[in-house]
Amino acid sequence: MTAVDTGQPPVATPTSWTARLRDRISHIVPPGQALPDRQPAYMSSWIYVFGVLTLAALFVVIATGALLALGGVTWWHVSSLGRFVNSLHLWSVELFFAFMVVHLWGMFWMAAWRGNRALTWMTGVVAFLGSIGTAFTGYLSQANFASQWISTQAKDGLNSVGIGAFFNVLNPAQMLLWHVMLLPLVLGVIVVLHVVLVRRHGIVPPVDAHEETAS
Amino acid sequence: MMTSIAPRRATRAARDGTPDSHGFATRPYDLVKEFVVALIVVTLLTVGLAAAFSSPDEKAVTMRDWASAAPNDVVATAAGELAGTTKSAGFGPPYNTAANGGSLGPLKLQKWAGVTIPLDSAQDLVLTPLAGVTDNSKLTDALAAWQSAAADQQTQWATDYSDALAKAPDGDPAGVATGDYGPVPAIAAGFLTFAQTGGLEGALTSSGNFYGGDQTKSLLLLADGAYLEDQARARNLGGDQWGMTNETGNYPGQPWMWLYTFWYQVPPFSTSDNADALVWGLMMLLTLGLVLVPFIPGLRSIPRWIPVHRLIWRDYYREHPRR
Numbered sequence: 001m002t003a004v005d006t007g008q009p010p011v012a013t014p015t016s017w018t019a020r021l022r023d024r025i026s027h028i029v030p031p032g033q034a035l036p037d038r039q040p041a042y043m044s045s046w047i048y049v050f051g052v053l054t055l056a057a058l059f060v061v062i063a064t065g066a067l068l069a070l071g072g073v074t075w076w077h078v079s080s081l082g083r084f085v086n087s088l089h090l091w092s093v094e095l096f097f098a099f100m101v102v103h104l105w106g107m108f109w110m111a112a113w114r115g116n117r118a119l120t121w122m123t124g125v126v127a128f129l130g131s132i133g134t135a136f137t138g139y140l141s142q143a144n145f146a147s148q149w150i151s152t153q154a155k156d157g158l159n160s161v162g163i164g165a166f167f168n169v170l171n172p173a174q175m176l177l178w179h180v181m182l183l184p185l186v187l188g189v190i191v192v193l194h195v196v197l198v199r200r201h202g203i204v205p206p207v208d209a210h211e212e213t214a215s
Numbered sequence: 216m217m218t219s220i221a222p223r224r225a226t227r228a229a230r231d232g233t234p235d236s237h238g239f240a241t242r243p244y245d246l247v248k249e250f251v252v253a254l255i256v257v258t259l260l261t262v263g264l265a266a267a268f269s270s271p272d273e274k275a276v277t278m279r280d281w282a283s284a285a286p287n288d289v290v291a292t293a294a295g296e297l298a299g300t301t302k303s304a305g306f307g308p309p310y311n312t313a314a315n316g317g318s319l320g321p322l323k324l325q326k327w328a329g330v331t332i333p334l335d336s337a338q339d340l341v342l343t344p345l346a347g348v349t350d351n352s353k354l355t356d357a358l359a360a361w362q363s364a365a366a367d368q369q370t371q372w373a374t375d376y377s378d379a380l381a382k383a384p385d386g387d388p389a390g391v392a393t394g395d396y397g398p399v400p401a402i403a404a405g406f407l408t409f410a411q412t413g414g415l416e417g418a419l420t421s422s423g424n425f426y427g428g429d430q431t432k433s434l435l436l437l438a439d440g441a442y443l444e445d446q447a448r449a450r451n452l453g454g455d456q457w458g459m460t461n462e463t464g465n466y467p468g469q470p471w472m473w474l475y476t477f478w479y480q481v482p483p484f485s486t487s488d489n490a491d492a493l494v495w496g497l498m499m500l501l502t503l504g505l506v507l508v509p510f511i512p513g514l515r516s517i518p519r520w521i522p523v524h525r526l527i528w529r530d531y532y533r534e535h536p537r538r
Contacts, residue, residue: 039244040236042531049253052246056253060261077272086272087265090466094264095257097471109523113509115233125506132471139469145273146463149447152438153454160317160491161499162328165309170435173428202236206528207519209535211238 029200043203047106050099051198057096058191062184064089069180073143073172093135104128112204120197123190130187137179140169147172271464276443278419278433282410285442287386292440293406294380294399296336297361298373301439304336310435311335317492324492332431337373340436341406344418354405357398364397372397454479474498 067085068076076082104124106112113121139150151169158164168174229235282289295301299313307314309331316325334340342361348354361369376396383390388400409415419436420427437443444453452458459476462468475498484490508514518524525532 035246037243037245038241039246040239041242042239042528043244044530045527047527049249052250052253053257056250056257059254060257064261077274083269083272084265087268087270088261090270091264091268092257092261094467095260101471106527108508109518109521110527111515111518111524113515114231115229115235118509121509122506125502129502135469135471142272144275145446146271148275148434148437148443149452149458152434152443153458157491157495159306159309159328160325160489161319161495162308162324165328165331168309168332168429168431170431171429205234205236205239206531207522207524208537209234209239209528209531211234212240 029196033202034199040203040205042206042209047102047110048203050103050106053099054096054103055191055195057092057099060092061089061096064092065180065184073141073176077143089138093138097131097135100128100131110204111207114204114207115201117197117201117204120194120201123194123197127187127190127194130183130190134179134183134187137175137183140175141172141179143172151175268466271462271466273463276437276446277413278410278415278437279413281437281440281442282407282415285440285445286407286411287380287388288440288442289407289410290388290403291377291380291386292436293341293403294373294377295439296341296436297399297402298370298377299337300374300377301336303334303340303435303439317489317495319492319496334432334435336435336439339432340419340439341402344415345402345405345409347418348405348409348414351405351408353401354408357401357405360398361402368397372399376400376403455485474501 064085068082068089071079071082071085076086107121107124136150136154140147140154151172154169155164158167158169167178292301296304299305303310305313307316308325308328311334312330315323318324318326342358345354345358364372372395375394376391376399379391379394379396380386380388382392388404391400406415409418416433417427419433420430447453447458448456450463451461452463454476457473457476457480459472459479460468460470475494478484478494478497479490484494487493504511504514
């Protein structure tokens with residue numbers, strides 16, 4: 001037996017996995033909140049720009065990293081085009097961190113964890129830490145003097161707390177895979193979670209603000 | 216244009232008294248346009264900075280470079296590896312059991328992690344690479360003499376030669392005082408010759424694997440010498456030069472590491488043999504604090520005590536004076 005299309009929206013069985021997943025998703029970010037075309041009027045400051053700038057810079061970091069990956073580890077040492085792509089990757093990372101740090105400080109001074117937004121803050125901080133780890137493995141993957149020096153210095157700190165036993169900074173093949181695969185994957189998931197939480201809870205109201213009467 | 220609209224759903228204040236953001240007046244805001252403009256701006260900024268400043272790329276130091284620029288350092292390092300006095304030889308886990316390594320109070324994390332990358336500095340960094348050299352009979356004889364000697368004798372020869380090198384002018388092997396160093400001078404000289412030919416890197420990294428992607432041995436050997444650090448310090452990359460935040464050439468480097476590297480500049484960390492573990496422990500604690508700021512009384516109130524938010528939301532506060 002097949003369902004007849006009556007022109008009405010399909011009504012899934014409430015117990016079906018599909019319906020449950022749909023309900024779950026719609027509860028995480030209710031319809032209209034994912035991409036609203038209006039925002040609270042108090043959202044009027046340049047500080048808000050740095051969140052989206054960080055996200056935009058992350059896109060550029062990933063895109064330039066993907067371009068760099070096309071030629072492989074040693075390409076950029078012997079090709080002027082490769083060197084330029086490496087420069088794009090480096091500067092996008094510098095911009096990414098600059099925007100992210102301003103965003104982080106901004107959110108701190110706004111006490112942006114208020115109103116059940118603690119997890120949003122925590123995912124943001126974890127994303128910051130994950131970014132530091134990703135940048136660090138990038139430095140180790142450069143295959144140049146900086147990689148030699150940074151890796152031989154970093155091993156002391158990482159080994160002193162036992163991390164080096166499993167995360168060998170002197171093995172560039174391992175570091176490269178962490179840099180281009182594992183850490184970006186984890187960071188990507190955290191960033192998506194962070195953005196979803198921002199959309200779920202909306203923009204934090206000003207400190208001591210009171211709800212306004214709807215008219 | 217600002218308007219007041221009816222909330223889309225029933226609003227409720229959070230436990231901390233913060234009202235629901237949907238209970239406030241709204242204005243049109245194009246998120247997608249904002250993102251696209253941001254993406255274009257960041258892309259243009261990136262291209263401009265890359266075109267104007269390029270990126271640093273100082274060639275990696277090769278063993279041949281090292282042997283050419285600082286031959287005495289290569290000889291001293293080889294002798295040190297045989298004597299077991301180099302940094303890698305006395306490191307402890309994950310390379311060997313020569314030391315316990317760093318600890319956080321009773322937590323001997325380095326020791327507990329175990330020897331996962333076993334390394335015998337004398338054997339793996341000097342003797343095994345040299346075993347493949349076949350056109351140097353003096354070296355072959357020296358290696359045979361070394362292998363047939365007792366362990367105590369080996370250590371005595373190598374330690375005496377290391378000490379003699381340290382006392383010689385500029386560490387020059389030619390200026391070493393006469394003594395009983397057994398085959399060590401010949402092994403160290405053969406090691407230098409092998410490095411000068413460019414064969415040492417391959418012998419260290421291949422380890423029977425054609426692809427040899429793991430540079431652990433060659434990097435440990437390089438770091439056991441003084442040359443790599445001398446080069447780094449000349450570029451202000453030393454640990455006590457805020458090196459972690461610096462980069463080769465005139466580039467921004469990693470300024471986001473400022474706090475981590477800061478601790479290495481001040482006591483007790485700057486004078487402690489256990490500084491690495493202590494700084495890591497402190498940074499893990501501070502990081503945990505940053506993650507948990509929303510739950511830490513006092514810390515979470517700082518933004519209320521230092522009202523930077525009055526500046527950020529100045530438009531709102533102007534229109535909504537405190538009741």
